[in-house]
Amino acid sequence: MSSSRTIVNDHYSFGPLDIPRSQVFAETPLSYGIVNLKPVVPGHVLVVTRRIIKRFESLTEDELVDVWTLAKKVGSALEKHHGATSLTYAIQDGPSAGQTIPHVHIHVLPRRDGDFENNDEVYDAVDASERAIGGGGERLNLDAERVIRTPEEMAAEAATIRKLLFNNGVNPNAR
Amino acid sequence: MSSSRTIVNDHYSFGPLDIPRSQVFAETPLSYGIVNLKPVVPGHVLVVTRRIIKRFESLTEDELVDVWTLAKKVGSALEKHHGATSLTYAIQDGPSAGQTIPHVHIHVLPRRDGDFENNDEVYDAVDASERAIGGGGERLNLDAERVIRTPEEMAAEAATIRKLLFNNGVNPNAR
Numbered sequence: 001m002s003s004s005r006t007i008v009n010d011h012y013s014f015g016p017l018d019i020p021r022s023q024v025f026a027e028t029p030l031s032y033g034i035v036n037l038k039p040v041v042p043g044h045v046l047v048v049t050r051r052i053i054k055r056f057e058s059l060t061e062d063e064l065v066d067v068w069t070l071a072k073k074v075g076s077a078l079e080k081h082h083g084a085t086s087l088t089y090a091i092q093d094g095p096s097a098g099q100t101i102p103h104v105h106i107h108v109l110p111r112r113d114g115d116f117e118n119n120d121e122v123y124d125a126v127d128a129s130e131r132a133i134g135g136g137g138e139r140l141n142l143d144a145e146r147v148i149r150t151p152e153e154m155a156a157e158a159a160t161i162r163k164l165l166f167n168n169g170v171n172p173n174a175r
Numbered sequence: 176m177s178s179s180r181t182i183v184n185d186h187y188s189f190g191p192l193d194i195p196r197s198q199v200f201a202e203t204p205l206s207y208g209i210v211n212l213k214p215v216v217p218g219h220v221l222v223v224t225r226r227i228i229k230r231f232e233s234l235t236e237d238e239l240v241d242v243w244t245l246a247k248k249v250g251s252a253l254e255k256h257h258g259a260t261s262l263t264y265a266i267q268d269g270p271s272a273g274q275t276i277p278h279v280h281i282h283v284l285p286r287r288d289g290d291f292e293n294n295d296e297v298y299d300a301v302d303a304s305e306r307a308i309g310g311g312g313e314r315l316n317l318d319a320e321r322v323i324r325t326p327e328e329m330a331a332e333a334a335t336i337r338k339l340l341f342n343n344g345v346n347p348n349a350r
Contacts, residue, residue, distance in 0.1 A: 056262065057251040064247065065240050072239065075268070076232040086269025087231065093250070094261025097286040097297075111272040122272075 013052055015101035022155035025162045026074060026172035030066035033074050033172070035157045037149060040125035043078040043110040045161065047071040054102040056093045071106045073165070081164050084110035088122055098127045188227055190276035197330035200337045201249060201347030205241035208249050208347070210332045212324060215300035218253040218285040220336070222246040229277040231268045246281045248340070256339050259285035263297055273302045 012019040012032060019034055025045070026033040033047045047070050049063050059067070075087045088109040092099040107126055116122045165172040187194040187207060194209055200220070201208040208222045222245050224238050234242070250262045263284040267274040282301055291297045340347040 056264065057247055059247070061240070061244065064243055065236070068239055068243050069236065072232055072234070084271070086267075086271035086274065088272045089231065089266040089268060091264040092261075093264060094286065096259070096261035096288045096290070097263045097284075099261065109272075111269065113271045115271070 013103070014046070014048060014105070015052065015103040017101070020151065020155065022151070023158045025158040026070060026165055028066050028070050030063045031070045033070060033161070035154045035161070037154070039149075040122065041082075041109050041111065041115055043082040043084070043108075043161075044126075045074060045078065045108050046105045047074060047108060048103060048105040052103050054094075054104070056091055056104055059104065067104070067106065071108055074161075075108045075110075077165050078108065078161070079110045081161075082110040082112075084112045086111040088126075090126060092127075092130060098130060100130045188278070189221070189223055189280070190227065190278035192276070195326065195330065197326070198333045200333040201245060201340055203241050203245050205238045206245045208245060208336070210329045210336070212329070214324075215297065216257075216284050216286065216290055218257045218259070218283075218336075219301075220249060220253065220283050221280045222249060222283060223278060223280040227278050229269075229279070231266055231279055234279065242279070242281065246283055249336075250283045250285075252340050253283065253336070254285045256336075257285040257287075259287045261286040263301075265301060267302075267305060273305060275305045 012021060012024050012034070014034065023035050024032050025035060027050075030050050031047060032050060033045055036044050036046055039045070047067055049059065049067050051063065053059065053063075071089060075089065079085070079087055088107070088111055090107045090109075091097075091104070092107075093104070095102075109122060109126070111122070116125070162172050187196060187199050187209070189209065198210050199207050200210060202225075205225050206222060207225060208220055211219050211221055214220070222242055224234065224242050226238065228234065228238075246264065250264065254260070254262055263282070263286055265282045265284075266272075266279070267282075268279070270277075284297060284301070286297070291300070337347050
């Protein structure tokens with residue numbers, strides 16, 4: 001399960017978007033973790049497959065293991081780091097499920113009691129966040145509560161998470 | 176990846192609840208798929224780990240592969256069967272994330288355009304459904320729109336899905 005293999009790409013994509021390396025906080029042979037343009041809770045990040053594939057059913061078994069193993073490690077580390085008590089994991093697998101970027105990605109959200117008045121609202125926020133990335137905007141009803149972040153803020157968060165994973169004994173560049 | 180190994184239990188649990196075998200539509204060495212007391216869309220089912228564990232981080236690598244491989248197969252089969260175009264996958268991992276049954280489970284929901292007025296609402300409904308199972312009820316704001324099903328209805332759906340998986344070349348009793 002573990003190897004010290006390190007992948008260094010000079011290019012990271014999230015669907016049609018280029019993702020700066022500074023925003024990638026972990027990478028494995030088949031996946032990477034990226035910070036979010038509009039996190040809806042502290043530590044809301046995405047874990048994506050390295051290969052640009054639209055639908056979850058197209059993952060190979062190796063990709064499935066890799067992306068979920070990474071998401072699980074990231075979730076555990078972020079939950080502790082943010083003093084949270086639970087996690088939400090969600091995949092919007094296809095446009096009718098709210099997917100706006102045609103590239104498999106797992107939303108990982110550290111959760112704590114009362115972070116949303118009703119638990120339901122976290123998903124409203126996830127959807128709004130996803131629509132913000134995808135360019136749609138008409139239904140951004142929670143937009144006023146959040147701010148689109150600068151590349152510098154996002155790079156800083158990625159650096160923090162990378163360090164955090166290392167400190168928790170997780171090599172962000174290996175599986 | 177495939178084997179013809181068949182597990183036959185005489186007992187299935189979902190947290191503290193006993194699940195009749197008739198409501199189990201697929202099983203693998205480490206997981207099984209069960210129909211839902213209050214599905215929020217046609218084909219809304221749960222995929223659970225055979226071992227009763229509360230948090231996703233406690234899954235072994237074998238369990239993680241097993242439960243997600245099964246969820247992926249079930250999702251693909253149900254999407255086609257229900258004429259859907261997308262899927263929502265969600266894990267409420269811990270009470271603060273809306274988990275009411277302390278047993279890792281993946282919600283799998285076939286989705287189609289317009290099944291909810293806003294995509295967000297599907298999650299409200301998932302949460303309400305989960306609270307119904309867990310016994311909480313104060314916040315069941317969508318309750319009026321759905322009906323708790325009889326054991327017979329649930330067994331019939333499980334039988335349909337089991338057949339469906341077989342017809343799609345997926346052995347519901349093997350991995």
